[in-house]
Amino acid sequence: MESNLSWEQNTLINELIQGMEVARKLKADLKTPYSVDTREMLVQKILSSYEKALLILNASASKSQTMSPTTVTSLPESMTSLDENPMRDGIDGGVKSDKGIKHDSKKRKTMTKWMDQIRVSSESGLEGSHEDGYNWRKYGQKDILGAKYPRSYYRCTFRNTQGCWATKQVQRSDEDPTIFDITYRGKHTCSQGSNAALAPKSPDEKEKPSSYNSYIHHAKQPQETVTMLRNNLTVMTDNLGNEEISHPFTFPSTSFGCMTQENDSFLPLAVDNDPFMNSLFQTHLLSSTIPQSNYFPSPSFQMNEFDWVYNMPHSESDITEIISTNTSATNSPIPELKF
DNA sequence: CGGATTTGACCTTA
């Protein structure tokens, strides 16, 4: 997000707005013969939002540091195309005749063009071993300085067969071992990229979270949709260098979201005609190139988050998206993204 | 036996 506001600030605002929005919904619902369940769910959402807002405040306060300015914001389009593809030539051949072969450092650099960060919590018990819809093959593991748990490196299984260069890194959170930070890099160009959801197995349970909620695609029943509400999706554009921002957000229940993209701040906020929201919005989100999207989508929001992620309509070049998801027990709002 | 994982070494980057 290239706005003046930090990610936390935007998130905070978003949470508050979300809470309001849900409260309004609830209010409306009270007049109708909705089920108690629905109301409870709404109430939970509200609580969840405010809870998160508080957490954000705490986190921000304690860390009182702002994100560093963008470092990678604009890679030329040409680089983008490079990124999509191999950063190293010759690997596919499997023959790296000798270690002497130099990797093209520039290519590698550009490879980090965009990345998603997904946070998953498996605490809520609603997971078996879900997958994120893609087949990954582990290719490395590394102890990270200062981190309790090692970081695992995965690449798309179809890298060689289909030239899919998507990779991801999985690292268990220090503070909360039930949470995994997953950083995705590159976009799937393999066939599974389009039907990620069909994905089969979950190979390695050791480092992988027991579930990737991001993968709640295709909810078939309305109830399932409700289940989906537990998933939160936050996408925000951030500076590439800022992966570090991840730590403070380890919400037990979550939904916070904002998404920005490059120059376009893109905050799915319900600003509506609600005066308060408007003021809030204007106060804090001035830079709004922000469309008034229908945040809080209909209950039928069923987008596969991965599809969403990987099929971002924009060129994925110079952007970094950070998606935070969380499977948590508390119902939390829907990803406020809808295209 | 073939594909996936493990793991130490190597490479890149800051």
Add this chain to the structure above:
DNA sequence: TAAGGTCAAATCCG
């Protein structure tokens, strides 16, 4: 030079 990222031989597993 240290830390992070990747390679690839060895090993595991179905």
